[in-house]
Amino acid sequence: MSLTSILSVEGITKRFGKITAVDNLSLNLEQGYIYGLLGPNGSGKTTTLGIILDMIRADAGRYQWFGQPLTKEARKKIGVVFETPQFYPYLTAIQNLRLIATIKDASPETLDELLRLVNLFDRRNSKFITYSLGMKQRLSIAAALIGDPQIMILDEPTNGLDPQGISDIRELIKKINTRGITILLASHLLDEVQKVCTHVTVLQHGKKLFDGKVHDVLAIDDAIEVNADRPDMLRSVLEENENVNKVLTENKLLLVVTKPGYPVRSLHEYLISKGIIVTHLAVRKRSLEKHFLDLLKKEEK
Amino acid sequence: MRKLLKIEWQKIKTYKTFWLVISLYFVFLLSGIMLAELIFNAMIDDLSKNSPFPLPHVSFYTFPDIWHNITYFASIRFVVIFPAVLVIILVCNEFSFKTSRQNILNGLSRTDFVTSKLILVTVLSFFILLVIMISSLILGIIHTDEITVQSFFHKFEFLGGFFIQMLTLLVFSLFIAFMIRSTALSIAVFTFYVIIMEPILVMILKIPNFQPNTVGRYFPINNALNIVEYPSVTGLIKTLGFRLQENVVFQDIFLSIGYTLLFCFLIYFSMRKRDI
Numbered sequence: 001m002s003l004t005s006i007l008s009v010e011g012i013t014k015r016f017g018k019i020t021a022v023d024n025l026s027l028n029l030e031q032g033y034i035y036g037l038l039g040p041n042g043s044g045k046t047t048t049l050g051i052i053l054d055m056i057r058a059d060a061g062r063y064q065w066f067g068q069p070l071t072k073e074a075r076k077k078i079g080v081v082f083e084t085p086q087f088y089p090y091l092t093a094i095q096n097l098r099l100i101a102t103i104k105d106a107s108p109e110t111l112d113e114l115l116r117l118v119n120l121f122d123r124r125n126s127k128f129i130t131y132s133l134g135m136k137q138r139l140s141i142a143a144a145l146i147g148d149p150q151i152m153i154l155d156e157p158t159n160g161l162d163p164q165g166i167s168d169i170r171e172l173i174k175k176i177n178t179r180g181i182t183i184l185l186a187s188h189l190l191d192e193v194q195k196v197c198t199h200v201t202v203l204q205h206g207k208k209l210f211d212g213k214v215h216d217v218l219a220i221d222d223a224i225e226v227n228a229d230r231p232d233m234l235r236s237v238l239e240e241n242e243n244v245n246k247v248l249t250e251n252k253l254l255l256v257v258t259k260p261g262y263p264v265r266s267l268h269e270y271l272i273s274k275g276i277i278v279t280h281l282a283v284r285k286r287s288l289e290k291h292f293l294d295l296l297k298k299e300e301k
Numbered sequence: 302m303r304k305l306l307k308i309e310w311q312k313i314k315t316y317k318t319f320w321l322v323i324s325l326y327f328v329f330l331l332s333g334i335m336l337a338e339l340i341f342n343a344m345i346d347d348l349s350k351n352s353p354f355p356l357p358h359v360s361f362y363t364f365p366d367i368w369h370n371i372t373y374f375a376s377i378r379f380v381v382i383f384p385a386v387l388v389i390i391l392v393c394n395e396f397s398f399k400t401s402r403q404n405i406l407n408g409l410s411r412t413d414f415v416t417s418k419l420i421l422v423t424v425l426s427f428f429i430l431l432v433i434m435i436s437s438l439i440l441g442i443i444h445t446d447e448i449t450v451q452s453f454f455h456k457f458e459f460l461g462g463f464f465i466q467m468l469t470l471l472v473f474s475l476f477i478a479f480m481i482r483s484t485a486l487s488i489a490v491f492t493f494y495v496i497i498m499e500p501i502l503v504m505i506l507k508i509p510n511f512q513p514n515t516v517g518r519y520f521p522i523n524n525a526l527n528i529v530e531y532p533s534v535t536g537l538i539k540t541l542g543f544r545l546q547e548n549v550v551f552q553d554i555f556l557s558i559g560y561t562l563l564f565c566f567l568i569y570f571s572m573r574k575r576d577i
Contacts, residue, residue, distance in 0.1 A: 050576075053406060055402060055405075055406075055576060055577050056576050057576070072408045072409065072410045072413070073408070075405075075406060075407065075408040076407070076408040078406075080403075080406045084399075086398060086399040086400055086402065086403040087398070087400065087403075088312060088316075088394075088398060088400055089398065090315065090316050090317065090318075091312075091315060091316075092315075095311065095315065098311060099308065099311045099312065100403075100407050102304065102307055102308050102311060103308060103404060103407045103408055103409055104407055104408050105304075105408075143407075
């Protein structure tokens with residue numbers, strides 16, 4: 001284990017009756033990155049977070065925070081933001097944060113700065129119950145930042161928010177990461193993970209499907225549609241090109257998947273140099289969601 | 302310890318419901334204490350009309366009996382239920398707001414969380430004791446013609462008994478709240494048990510041979526409330542032949558402390574085992 005290991009999880013499993021919510025899952029989080037835990041609803045994301053935060057008892061497996069079992073001291077270095085913010089409704093924002101600072105043995109002096117960071121300073125003396133969902137969620141983030149955590153865990157933090165609220169939260173997460181705080185973000189939105197995270201673990205039925213860098217795992221191969229006056233020859237010529245990974249037939253078109261970074265222009269020039277007159281050339285973007293669903297579907301088989 | 306107390310204070314400091322219920326309790330308690338003698342003597346006047354001899358007025362507020370009289374009044378089931386309900390509200394709030402979970406995620410251990418609530422009920426019991434002590438002191442000084450050290454401290458022990466009784470009751474309400482976790486249901490179960498179920502059970506157990514002390518005497522709430530029994534308001538009741546309590550019985554105190562420890566253990570145990 002490296003010195004910068006924030007969290008290591010080995011083979012955790014949790015069953016609820018006949019359903020296996022988390023199935024032999026292992027994770028390793030290192031300092032400074034933004035990790036996404038991606039999966040459809042019911043794929044075991046929240047249960048996984050529940051287990052590593054010792055709210056739910058696992059049936060098997062182990063986990064360590066900062067190389068140690070989870071103690072209450074370690075908890076003070078872990079900021080947690082859940083889908084539904086949990087505060088005392090009758091206390092004001094600043095009173096809620098002061099209470100948390102007492103629990104975390106943190107200085108209350110940083111609270112004003114945190115409230116400014118999440119843009120709630122002007123509303124600091126309003127009772128929590130009067131807050132909108134977006135404000136509540138931002139207050140959760142401020143609360144999670146009390147006591148200089150090393151990692152912040154967010155479970156579906158943008159659920160139910162309006163577009164402005166969603167974008168505020170995503171910007172905040174990135175901003176927090178620039179302070180050197182590691183992030184673990186659970187989400188069912190591929191788009192969110194793509195926009196925010198550096199690393200991703202894809203979960204389905206509690207099992208890990210993939211994990212790695214977002215670029216690698218969720219890399220989208222853009223396909224190029226090609227047709228020419230002599231389709232038979234086109235195929236063999238394309239297959240000779242070392243920059244072409246795959247050639248697929250779709251109706252009367254050929255779908256070409258090239259190596260990343262190989263421009264369409266180069267492909268066109270290559271075909272001209274081989275004496276082929278192209279009658280159709282178009283780049284087809286695969287939608288991210290479709291790609292994600294494809295990944296899941298492939299695994300179902 | 303100081304930290305846990307500070308946390309609890311931050312939670313209730315600006316909680317209106319808390320201050321409303323506790324004010325209602327003290328208004329009810331203190332006005333009850335002030336009116337007790339008046340009502341009692343009015344009842345005696347009423348009885349005197351049909352009595353062959355004139356019945357003497359009672360003196361509720363003279364040392365040393367005042368300690369016993371007032372702690373007895375403060376331990377009537379309908380009165381003690383106020384602070385108990387308050388404790389239930391405070392604990393169940395934590396579960397319904399899910400702040401119990403958040404507290405633990407922020408760095409309180411499960412044990413700390415329970416301990417903070419035990420500190421709360423201890424301080425609350427002490428505070429109630431203090432109010433009762435001060436009001437008794439004032440009333441006693443006003444109404445007693447001649448105060449001696451002996452008359453002042455004799456029966457002072459009832460204050461200690463009252464504290465144990467209040468603590469047992471509040472820890473019991475804490476126990477109900479931690480087990481059930483829902484405010485409405487906890488209050489319903491607590492009230493039903495304390496006001497209806499236990500008294501009825503105790504009564505049924507007495508029926509076969511009219512024994513005053515059956516096993517019902519040792520039920521947790523009955524035992525606790527019996528630490529301070531009917532006071533010797535006056536020679537009146539004595540002349541009618543009732544057996545009256547002169548001292549706190551230590552057996553009751555010990556049993557109450559035993560119950561308190563048992564409830565504490567069950568709360569800690571369930572918090573360690575259950576998901577939060």
